[in-house]
Amino acid sequence: xxxxxxxxxxxxxxxxxxxxxxxxxxxxxxxxxxxxxxxxxxxxxxxxxxxxxxxxxxxxxxxxxxxxxxxxxxxxxxxxxxxxxxxxxxxxx
Numbered sequence: 001x002x003x004x005x006x007x008x009x010x011x012x013x014x015x016x017x018x019x020x021x022x023x024x025x026x027x028x029x030x031x032x033x034x035x036x037x038x039x040x041x042x043x044x045x046x047x048x049x050x051x052x053x054x055x056x057x058x059x060x061x062x063x064x065x066x067x068x069x070x071x072x073x074x075x076x077x078x079x080x081x082x083x084x085x086x087x088x089x090x091x092x093x
Contacts, residue, residue, distance in 0.1 A: 001027070002034040
């Protein structure tokens, strides 16, 4: 049985854990949910660790490329798309 569930049942019921079949079924369902929650938490912790590692690496990569931390790389004018704003349209078209 899940350690946390066992501790909670011991606190609530003491040594009276010889329960009816209905309660044992309930305990199994609760235990399954505890284990699922533990798995979810482990997955989230792993994802956070990976994201943290990526964020730590990003400034290093930017320094190697000569980009100041916290600033987006500048684009040269040839890579910019023309504005779609009506005031940017040349007169006479």
